[in-house]
Every structure is written in C-alpha cells, then in structure tokens.
Amino acid sequence: MGLGILLVDVLSPLLEFISTFLPGEFFPYYFSAPYLQRPLLAAVMVTVVAGILGCYLLIQHLALMGDGLAHVAFGGVAVGIVLGATSPLSYALVFSVTAAVLIHEMQSREMLTGDASIAIFLTGMLALGLVILRLGGGALTTDIESYLFGNLNLIDEESLDLIALICLVSLVVLGFIRQGLLACAVDPVAARVQGLPVRNIGLLFSVTTAAVVVVMVQVVGTLLVTALLVTPAATGQLLGRSFRQCMLWTQAFGFSSVILGLYLSAEYDTGSGSMIALVAAVIFAIVAISQVVIRSFIQSDDNIN
Amino acid sequence: MKPLVVGTLSEDEVILEVKDLSVKRSGNLILKDINFSIKRGEFVGLVGPNGSGKSTLLLTLLGVLRSHQGSVTLYGHPPLSNRLIGKIGWVAQAAANLPKDIRITIRELVRLGTINGKNMFRISDGGRRKRVDKAIQMVGLEDVQHRDIARLSGGQRQRAIIARALASESEFILLDEPLVGIDRESRNSLLKLLDQLCHDEGKTILMVSHDLTAIRQTAHRMIFLEQTIRFDGISDEFPDLVQLANLRGIGAVHDGTDHADHHHHHHHHHQKEEE
Numbered sequence: 001m002g003l004g005i006l007l008v009d010v011l012s013p014l015l016e017f018i019s020t021f022l023p024g025e026f027f028p029y030y031f032s033a034p035y036l037q038r039p040l041l042a043a044v045m046v047t048v049v050a051g052i053l054g055c056y057l058l059i060q061h062l063a064l065m066g067d068g069l070a071h072v073a074f075g076g077v078a079v080g081i082v083l084g085a086t087s088p089l090s091y092a093l094v095f096s097v098t099a100a101v102l103i104h105e106m107q108s109r110e111m112l113t114g115d116a117s118i119a120i121f122l123t124g125m126l127a128l129g130l131v132i133l134r135l136g137g138g139a140l141t142t143d144i145e146s147y148l149f150g151n152l153n154l155i156d157e158e159s160l161d162l163i164a165l166i167c168l169v170s171l172v173v174l175g176f177i178r179q180g181l182l183a184c185a186v187d188p189v190a191a192r193v194q195g196l197p198v199r200n201i202g203l204l205f206s207v208t209t210a211a212v213v214v215v216m217v218q219v220v221g222t223l224l225v226t227a228l229l230v231t232p233a234a235t236g237q238l239l240g241r242s243f244r245q246c247m248l249w250t251q252a253f254g255f256s257s258v259i260l261g262l263y264l265s266a267e268y269d270t271g272s273g274s275m276i277a278l279v280a281a282v283i284f285a286i287v288a289i290s291q292v293v294i295r296s297f298i299q300s301d302d303n304i305n
Numbered sequence: 306m307k308p309l310v311v312g313t314l315s316e317d318e319v320i321l322e323v324k325d326l327s328v329k330r331s332g333n334l335i336l337k338d339i340n341f342s343i344k345r346g347e348f349v350g351l352v353g354p355n356g357s358g359k360s361t362l363l364l365t366l367l368g369v370l371r372s373h374q375g376s377v378t379l380y381g382h383p384p385l386s387n388r389l390i391g392k393i394g395w396v397a398q399a400a401a402n403l404p405k406d407i408r409i410t411i412r413e414l415v416r417l418g419t420i421n422g423k424n425m426f427r428i429s430d431g432g433r434r435k436r437v438d439k440a441i442q443m444v445g446l447e448d449v450q451h452r453d454i455a456r457l458s459g460g461q462r463q464r465a466i467i468a469r470a471l472a473s474e475s476e477f478i479l480l481d482e483p484l485v486g487i488d489r490e491s492r493n494s495l496l497k498l499l500d501q502l503c504h505d506e507g508k509t510i511l512m513v514s515h516d517l518t519a520i521r522q523t524a525h526r527m528i529f530l531e532q533t534i535r536f537d538g539i540s541d542e543f544p545d546l547v548q549l550a551n552l553r554g555i556g557a558v559h560d561g562t563d564h565a566d567h568h569h570h571h572h573h574h575h576q577k578e579e580e
Contacts, residue, residue: 059404059407176426177425179417179420179425180420180425182409182413182417183417185404185407186403186407186409186414186417187403189364189367189369189395189397190395190397190417192367192368192369192385193367193368193369193385193393193394193395194390194391194395194420194421195387195390195391195421195422196420196421196422196425197422237408240408241410241451241452241453242408242409242413242451242453243407243410244413246408
C-alpha cells in the first residue's frame with residue numbers, strides 16, 4: 001500500500017464528516033465517495049506544493065518555467081503512449097526532469113537568458129511529442145486530451161501514490177533549501193560569497209519543479225499548470241508585505257481556487273482543471289481590482305512615511 | 306568585546322594579499338599588475354574614475370570573477386574557499402542590485418545574512434534571531450524592520466544590506482559604492498556607522514567609492530585605482546586634484562573624469578532631495 005492510499009484511509013472519516021455540511025448536489029461526493037476522494041486529495045496536495053514553488057519561481061522571474069516544463073512533460077506523455085506504456089507519466093517525468101536540468105545549465109552558463117531557453121524547450125519537446133504521436137499512428141484521442149486539460153478521473157490508486165510521494169519529497173527538499181533559495185534569488189553574488197552552493201540549490205529547485213509539474217499535468221492538465229503554479233502566488237504577492245505573508249496568502253488563494261473550482265465544476269458539469277484555473281484567475285482579478293479601487297479612495301500614508 | 310590581547314596580537318595579521326594581479330574582461334585588460342595587502346582593522350578606501358576597474362577588482366577578490374593572472378589570498382586561502390565561510394561580508398550596490406519586485410522585509414533580508422554554506426541545512430535557530438536583532442539595531446532600522454524593502458529610501462536600503470553583512474558576523478567587509486543614490490544626511494550617518502564598525506567592532510573594511518571627499522574623511526588609507534594602482538597611502542597624504550592629474554599622466558589643466566564624477570554625483574543628490 002502506497003502513501004496516497006494510506007492518506008485516503010486516514011482522512012476518509014474526516015472527509016465524510018465534512019461532506020455532510022457541504023452545499024450542492026454533486027460536490028459533497030468529492031468528500032464522501034472513495035473514487036472522488038482521490039482526486040480531491042491529489043488536487044489539494046498538488047496545490048500546496050505548487051503554491052510554495054510558485055512563490056520562489058516568481059521571485060526568480062521564472063513564471064513561465066512551469067508552463068515550459070508542462071509542455072515538455074506532455075511531449076513525454078505522447079511518446080509514452082505511442083510506445084504503449086501503461087503509465088505515460090513516467091516518460092513525462094524523465095522528459096521534464098531532463099529539460100529542467102538542461103534549462104538550468106543553459107541559464108547558469110549564461111548561454112541564453114531565462115525565457116529563451118524555456119521557450120525553445122517548450123516548443124521543441126511538444127513538437128517532438130506530436131510528431132512521434134503521428135508517426136506511431138496515434139491521433140489526439142480523448143486520452144491525450146485529458147493530459148492537455150487535466151482529468152481528475154484519471155487518478156487511480158497508483159497515480160495517487162505517485163502524486164503523494166512526489167509532493168512529500170518536494171516538501172522535504174524545499175524545506176531544506178528554502179533559506180538558500182531565497183538568498184540566491186535576492187542576491188546571487190552575496191549568496192556565493194556566503195559560501196552557499198548557488199548552482200546546486202538552483203539545480204535541486206529545477207528538478208523539484210519538474211517533478212511537481214508532471215503530477216500537475218495529470219491534475220489540471222498541461223495547458224493549465226500555470227494556473228496553480230503562478231496565479232495564486234501572484235495574487236499572494238499583491239497582498240503580502242513580507243515573503244512569509246506572500247506564502248500564506250498564496251496557500252489561502254490556492255486552496256480556495258481548488259475547492260471553489262471543484263464545487264463549480266461538479267455542479268455545472270464542466271472540466272475540473274479549467275474551472276480551477278478560471279477561479280484562480282478570477283480571484284486574482286478581484287484582488288487586483290479591489291486593491292486599485294481601495295488605494296484610490298483611501299489616502300494612503302504608506303507611501304509617505 | 307574581544308579581549309584586548311587578541312586585538313593587539315593580531316593587529317598586524319594580513320587579511321588580504323594581492324600579488325601581481327591582472328584581469329581581462331572580454332579581451333580588454335581591466336586591471337594590470339595590482340599589488341597590495343590589507344591588515345586586520347584597516348579601513349581602506351578604493352577610489353578611481355568610472356571604468357577604472359574598481360568593481361572588477363572587488364569581484365575578483367570575492368572570487369566571483371575567476372579569470373585572472375596573479376594571486377589573491379584571503380586569510381591565507383584562495384577566494385570562495387570553504388575556510389572563508391562566515392569571514393567575508395559583501396555589501397552590493399543597493400540601488401542597482403536589490404530586486405524591487407520581491408516582497409521581503411528588512412528583517413527577512415537581514416536574516417539571509419546569517420545563513421552560509423555550513424549552516425544552511427541546520428534546522429535550529431542557533432542564535433540567528435539574536436544576530437539579526439543586533440545587526441538591525443547597529444544600523445538603526447529597528448522601527449522599520451518589518452517593512453517591505455521596496456518601500457525604503459535609498460539610505461535605508463543601503464543600511465539594510467549592511468545589516469545583512471553584519472548579521473553574518475564577518476570580520477572583513479567589502480562595500481561597493483555604498484554612497485550612491487542616497488541623500489547627504491544618510492551619507493553622513495552611513496559613514497559614521499562604518500567608522501564605528503571599524504573602531505568599536507574591530508571590522509576590517511574595504512570600501513569602493515568615487516566620492517573622494519567622503520572617503521577621505523572616513524578611511525585611514527586610500528588606494529587610487531586606474532587600471533593599476535596609482536596611489537596607495539594614508540588618506541591625509543592623498544593627492545589633490547592637480548597632483549592626481551599628474552599621477553594619471555593627464556595635464557594639470559584638464560582634470561577630466563574626476564571632476565565629471567563629482568558633478569554627476571552632486572546632480573544625483575539634488576535629484577534625490579527633490580523627490
């Protein structure tokens with residue numbers, strides 16, 4: 001029995017208890033029905049880790065990193081499907097991690113600036129996947145579509161175990177490197193003078209991001225990874241006054257996006273991934289607009305003292 | 306306070322030794338035949354016109370630039386050696402180097418100074434909180450310590466970065482143009498702070514600046530750099546502009562770059578004050 005199933009077993013009574021208080025006709029089943037508890041837990045776990053990664057990605061100006069790696073991962077999925085793999089996600093993992101390492105190397109050797117190397121990998125690996133798919137006689141089937149837009153129903157016990165494991169390992173890794181990561185992002189030269197292994201910290205972070213992105217491809221889909229990785233973190237940055245506060249707000253927004261997104265998608269029968277992404281974007285818009293409005297109405301002394 | 310004996314015994318200890326250093330950057334010779342050393346407790350000002358290689362020299366000393374000829378040793382070790390962890394503090398040019406879009410408070414920034422290659426994985430606090438408190442207090446930013454760095458004045462930001470270096474409890478502090486982009490009042494209190502760090506806290510300081518007047522008041526010793534060292538001696542003996550022009554091989558009538566530097570600098574002050 002894997003980590004994910006263990007988690008379902010432990011949390012199941014609590015989730016069932018919560019389900020009795022929830023509104024909606026279909027939404028409570030996410031908490032009471034075992035086959036829907038899995039996607040719920042997967043989505044929440046991934047959101048927590050994605051929020052943390054997002055905060056660090058934003059301060060490094062790597063907002064598009066997730067998007068790039070997701071497309072690379074999709075290329076991997078396509079190759080996996082053509083080769084008849086039972087779990088195409090393992091191909092995605094290899095593709096994504098390799099790309100992350102190469103992108104990091106290109107950046108630290110200053111061969112290309114951040115965005116350019118991401119863009120090349122994004123399109124190159126996506127194209128490779130599509131070409132191989134055609135050569136293998138495949139087409140864009142529903143199976144493949146679910147990797148583009150996410151399909152929570154794809155999450156069986158085995159995938160949940162993988163998702164839980166990757167999330168847990170990522171949390172541990174991030175916990176260890178969080179201070180060094182922040183120091184490197186704020187001032188890489190100072191970090192090097194302090195004797196921090198700037199390069200290895202960056203590499204570890206890239207690999208972690210790559211692994212998390214792969215599991216996100218399954219939950220929200222290739223095209224919507226950024227919605228969970230960057231949108232909550234960007235909303236958090238609007239409100240937070242310190243890095244710590246940004247992190248907390250990010251978690252709050254990520255969690256609300258997932259729960260509200262699942263609720264709306266269940267009640268109105270829309271895709272869960274796209275609904276989560278839409279909710280995240282709407283929350284960002286509401287926070288951003290109200291901030292502008294409030295600032296223009298209240299004479300803020302913040303800027304003066 | 307360290308026991309006095311230690312201080313006197315180590316007074317003559319050479320902390321930095323630079324021998325026959327030459328540095329090329331993208332094909333151009335930026336530094337040529339640099340030789341000097343710095344002893345414990347010295348306050349050295351490194352001056353020179355724009356593009357004279359001051360920053361290149363600093364980055365080479367730190368080990369960030371590695372393509373050089375000749376040798377640099379800090380405490381008897383090459384730059385970036387593991388033995389140097391926790392000994393060297395770096396104060397970057399605040400205005401240019403701190404990203405303004407990162408939401409991070411002064412306190413969080415200063416705390417980053419306490420981590421290094423040896424303790425970054427340690428989970429316990431290990432007295433970090435105290436070191437952060439002390440560093441913030443030394444630069445006088447207690448009142449704004451929870452404020453986001455994007456909302457600070459130039460002078461406050463510079464102090465915050467100095468506090469970051471102080472929190473590392475390094476003995477040797479290198480500063481790159483700490484006086485740029487700050488108003489006159491902050492400049493004076495910053496110089497006073499650096500003076501205190503050297504005299505009361507026993508820090509060794511190497512400060513790069515093109516503000517000759519300021520550095521002359523504060524530093525004990527000055528090095529004038531223009532590709533190579535043109536002057537190295539106590540601040541009182543630092544040449545005036547005419548002598549300087551002769552040193553640099555430019556006619557006395559035309560004292561070009563330095564004058565321009567000053568002009569530029571004053572202009573900058575005015576801009577700041579108007580804001």
